[in-house]
Amino acid sequence: MSNIGTKAQSPPAPAARRRPLLGGDGTGAVLKRAAVTGGLVAVAIAVALIKSGSGLVVWQSVVTGLLMGGLYGLIAMGLTLIFGVLDIVNFAHGALLAIAMFIAFGVVQGTGVHPYLTLLVAVPALFLLGAAVHRGLLSGTGGASLENQLLITLGLSLLLENGLLMFFGAEPKTVALPGDFQFSLFGAVVSGARLYAFLGAILIGAVLFWLLRRTRFGTAIRAVAANGQGAELVGVNVRRVHTLTFAIGTACAGAAAVLAAPLVTVTPTLGEQFNITAFVVVVLGGMGNVAGALVGGLLIGLVEQLTTIYMDGQSSLLGVFAVFVIVLFLRPQGLFGRRS
């Protein structure tokens, strides 16, 4: 992933927080880090090969890891966008994802349409829900303490999860993809549902990029992320940008949920499963860096799968957190974050 952002245009504002949503370091520096990361991944794969002694097993792990990683990236993109612009660590992200899954499940159950068509319902619904959550619960806390925002989003996630539990019951549900198929990619098994989810995640990521890069609205979002006060001074409606950003971030979770629905068993507490991973991806990619989130997602997907080869019987999260801690130790601002 090359650096999409260019050097920041605005004159430096020392008092302002600066968070380039699309990565803001020089291209050379980013390429160097990407190369180092890639090199380390290659070494990890080589060691896995030696450990397992089966090329097929490692190849399957790599393929599965990358496919899962795209989805993680998409989930984390929404989360990191919200953090980058609003400075809110949104613990309700996973619960909102679960809501979208149940919307997909409900629509498929009720109408029998193709699961992917529920994107047309789930994404707008989550967009509106995100806007409502921001307006109703969070916009008033702009100046409030961090703990308050955290407690609000955490409380909201408990509320949403238990609401789902009450409404749908704890019985796990499945969303089947009609006409799902499998094919072999040089020996590794890839299911259609997984491939579509991956491609969908990349596509939505690209759309989000384009939106941030090329539209007036995207420019406004980036302006607010880089310097809220400055943006306000030149006439950007910051509160509106905040609400819309939160809504877009939540809509990303909605899209990810529909794409992932055929791959998982839908339960009210499903969000927790993705929440932890998404947060790790966000921090790894550099808080508030949308491009970093996608790369971080792919990386974490890989690490998760390779962990099962390295350490049988350990939670794959062990490997994820090991990488997480090492990266934070070496680069506290994340792989693609900037020193603040």
Add this chain to the structure above:
Amino acid sequence: MWARKLAAGLGACAVLAAAAGCGGSAPSGAAGVAAGRDRGPVKIGALHPVSGANAVDGQQMRRGAQLAVEAINAAGGIKSLGGRKVELATGDTQGKAEVGQSEAQRLISEGAVGFVGTYQSAVSTNAAVVAERNRVPFVMDVTASDAIFANGYKYSFRVQPGSAAIAGAAARYLKEVSEQAGKPVRKVAFLHEQTDFGSGAAEAFTAAAKKLGIEVGPNISYDALTVSDLTAQVTQVKASGADVLAVAGYYRDSLLAAKAIAAVKPDLNAVWGVSNGAYDQPKFVSDAGAVAERIFSTNYHFDAKNPQTAKLRQEYQRRYGAPMRTGAVLAYDAVQVIAQAVERAGSTDAEKVRDAIASSSVEPLTVGTGPISFAPNGDNKTALPVLMQVQGGQVKQVYPAEKAESQPNYSVTWRS
């Protein structure tokens, strides 16, 4: 900047968790001799997770216990006590060990002569301590862990076969069924979730298989809470050259495993569930579709060949609009054990009821080799795991022969 946020978030989590888990601690001492045991209905406690992640099974089991109470009352109540009626005192563990503990104490304080429960081993472990302290019998309907019965407890009993018994039977049935099919098992790969439940099943199975001369390996485990794909693990199985894959997991992860197996198509003769949380559930068949076909599972099970069981399950279906699961039938059996002990003791004194339970002989509606009767350690001597298989979209009992509804089909769908 964000480090502070994360720290604050984790702090908030801890505060919330602490606030959520405020179960009152149980007073000790023989508070069990509570008021109200000698008058009014005879109270039997039912302690299950009717809220939280296991609410579906907990709800099922509470209803099973309720049906048992109604059946006893319809048959004239406790005759040796002049036809006194039986009443179910219900408690909700919320799936948490500490809540289960305080709820057990509450049921005892309300005058329960004994109680059944709790579906989860960790919760049962705590409830057993409460039963011991108050000298009130605790008859477990579903509790997989065998560790509780190594403590020399006097007041704990169990109806279901334990996890070691199930794993041992799974190995024995595998040897016998594979030999009958003319494809004797050589090497079993074992895929299991990594907590006590799955690892315990794998260890017990491995020990039993070794005695039978079956090689077990590789042993692959995963984290049931976070796993979202088992394709790579099943590919490891494929590379290992095993001819049977045993799977011990909960519902969600076992479903993932079944899908991964269907995708990778390893060269297996059979897929073999051990204490598996999915492979003998009708829901699994409807969720997994064609993928579920011919998967085996060794587990406790309601007795599909017993007409009384069939009648009970029809009644449940009519009343609650859902098929009655094995857990609920076990709860029914456990309540019957306590009620019949009260009948034989002719008393609601918990001590006398406990002694009557110890010499029980109760006809079960779940699969067993005879009437429920307890070994000195409290385990059910006649509990029998049974082998099931998905055949034509139905879960069928296939082995041993006297419990079989149809013949086992020792093969997989993707290899003729």
